[in-house]
Amino acid sequence: MPELPEVETVVRSLAKYLVDRVITGGTVLDGRIVAYPDDTGGFIDKVTRKRIDSIQRRGKYIILELSDPESKQGEEEYELVIHLRMSGKLLYQDKNVPIPAHTCVVFDLDDGCQLRFINIRKFGRMHLVKAGQRELAGGLANLGVEPLSPDFQLQDFIRRLKERSARIKGLLLNQSFLAGMGNIYVDEALFRAGIHPMRKASGLSEAEIARLFKAIRGVLQDGIEHRGTTRKDYVDADGQAGDFQNYLQVYGREGERCKLCSTPIERIKVAGRSSFVCPACQKFER
DNA sequence: CGAGGTACCTGACAGC
DNA sequence: TGCTGTCAGGTACCTC
Numbered sequence: 001m002p003e004l005p006e007v008e009t010v011v012r013s014l015a016k017y018l019v020d021r022v023i024t025g026g027t028v029l030d031g032r033i034v035a036y037p038d039d040t041g042g043f044i045d046k047v048t049r050k051r052i053d054s055i056q057r058r059g060k061y062i063i064l065e066l067s068d069p070e071s072k073q074g075e076e077e078y079e080l081v082i083h084l085r086m087s088g089k090l091l092y093q094d095k096n097v098p099i100p101a102h103t104c105v106v107f108d109l110d111d112g113c114q115l116r117f118i119n120i121r122k123f124g125r126m127h128l129v130k131a132g133q134r135e136l137a138g139g140l141a142n143l144g145v146e147p148l149s150p151d152f153q154l155q156d157f158i159r160r161l162k163e164r165s166a167r168i169k170g171l172l173l174n175q176s177f178l179a180g181m182g183n184i185y186v187d188e189a190l191f192r193a194g195i196h197p198m199r200k201a202s203g204l205s206e207a208e209i210a211r212l213f214k215a216i217r218g219v220l221q222d223g224i225e226h227r228g229t230t231r232k233d234y235v236d237a238d239g240q241a242g243d244f245q246n247y248l249q250v251y252g253r254e255g256e257r258c259k260l261c262s263t264p265i266e267r268i269k270v271a272g273r274s275s276f277v278c279p280a281c282q283k284f285e286r
Numbered sequence: 287c288g289a290g291g292t293a294c295c296t297g298a299c300a301g302c
Numbered sequence: 303t304g305c306t307g308t309c310a311g312g313t314a315c316c317t318c
Contacts, residue, residue: 002311032294060312085312087296102296121295123312139313166288175313182311231311232298251311272290274309 002084004060004147004180005223006234006242010090011057013236014115017092018052022069022110030104033119036127036136043128046078047107059143059179062090065131077131081140082117088124091116092237120233143179147216152178154213161201161209168204169197170271172216181216183273184229184251189215191250196277196284197270222247250276 002010025048031040050066057063061083068076082090091100095114099106104119105126117124127137135141145152164171171177172186181189190197192215195208204212228234228242231252235241245252249259254267258278268275 006311083312085294086310087312119295120297121310121312123294125313164287170288173312184311229311234311 002060002088002228002234003182003185003223004057004220005185005226005244006228007057007060007062007084007180008224009228009236009242010084011055011062013238013240014062014090014092015055017111017113017237018055018064018109018115020051020053022049022051023047023066024049024108024110026105026107028105030119030122032122033104033117033124033126034128035125035138036129043126046128047080050076050078058140058146059175060084060182061137061140061143063140079129079131079134079137081127081129081134081137083125083138085121085123085125087120087233089118089120089233089235090237091118091235091239139175142176144175144177146179147181148220152213152217154210157213158206158209161204164201166201167197167270168195168199168201168212169273169275171201173271173273178216180220183275184231184248185216185219185223187251187276188219188249191276191278191282192219194281196282197268197275198284250278252276 226244
C-alpha cells in the first residue's frame with residue numbers, strides 16, 4: 001500500500017501520540033507478522049516497560065526507538081522496525097474502540113490507548129532488534145539514498161544511472177538504489193519528467209536525468225503535503241485518508257486524457273507492474 | 287547485473 | 303446470487 005509519502009504521513013501522525021509513551025504490554029494475534037526475533041513470545045516481553053523515544057521513517061520502513069527507563073544508559077535499547085508492505089495500517093486508538101478485523105498486533109500504552117497493526121493481506125512485518133543491529137531488520141540495512149535528503153545529489157544520480165543498463169522504472173522501484181519510491185510515485189515522476197518507463201537508465205541524457213531528479217523530489221513532496229494517496233484503504237494513524245489521488249496525472253487513469261496533451265493514457269506492463277504512460281509526452285525510443 | 291516468474295494473502299470488482 | 307478470473311500501494315527468492 002504505502003510508499004514514502006504515506007509512510008511519512010503515518011510517522012508524523014503517530015509521533016504526536018507515541019513519543020515518550022511507555023508500552024505496558026501487548027498481544028500478538030497473528031505470529032506471522034513478527035519476522036524477528038523468532039520466538040513470538042519473547043517479542044512482547046522485550047517491548048514491555050519500554051519507552052518510545054522516537055519514531056522515524058527510512059525509505060518505507062517505520063522505526064521506533066525503544067529504551068528501558070529503569071536501566072542504565074545504552075542497555076536494553078531496541079529498535080522496532082515496521083514495514084506495512086501492501087495493506088498494512090498502524091492505528092492509534094483508545095483501548096475501548098473495538099479491535100478492527102485483521103489486527104495482528106496490539107501494543108498497550110500508558111495513556112490508555114493502543115497502537116494497533118492491521119494487516120489485511122498479512123504481508124506486513126515487524127523486526128525487533130537491539131540498537132545497532134539493523135542488519136537483522138530485513139531490507140532496512142540495504143536501503144539506497146533517501147530522495148528528500150541532502151544526500152540525494154544530481155551529479156551522483158547522473159553517474160549512477162549512466163552505469164546501469166536496466167529500465168528506468170525497475171531501477172527507481174529498487175529500494176537499494178533509491179529508498180521509498182513505489183509504483184504510483186515512480187509513474188508520476190516519470191510522467192513529470194517526460195520519460196518512458198521502459199527507457200534504459202544508461203540511455204537517458206543529462207537533461208532528462210535532471211528533470212527526473214526534480215520530478216522525484218517534487219512528486220514526493222507534493223504527496224506528503226497532501227497526506228498521501230488513498231486509492232483503496234490507506235489511512236494515517238488517525239484513520240484519515242490522503243488526498244493526493246486527486247492530483248495524479250497518469251497513475252490509474254488508463255483511457256482518460258492526458259492533462260497536458262489530451263492523448264489517452266495507456267496502461268502497459270513494466271518491471272512486472274502495471275504502468276501508466278502518456279504515449280505522446282513519454283516517447284519510447286530505444 | 288537484468289528480466290521474468292512465483293510466492294506470500296485478502297478483498298474488490300468485472301463478467302458471465 | 304454466485305462463481306471465476308484479475309487486479310492491488312511490496313518484497314524475497316528462484317532461474318535463465
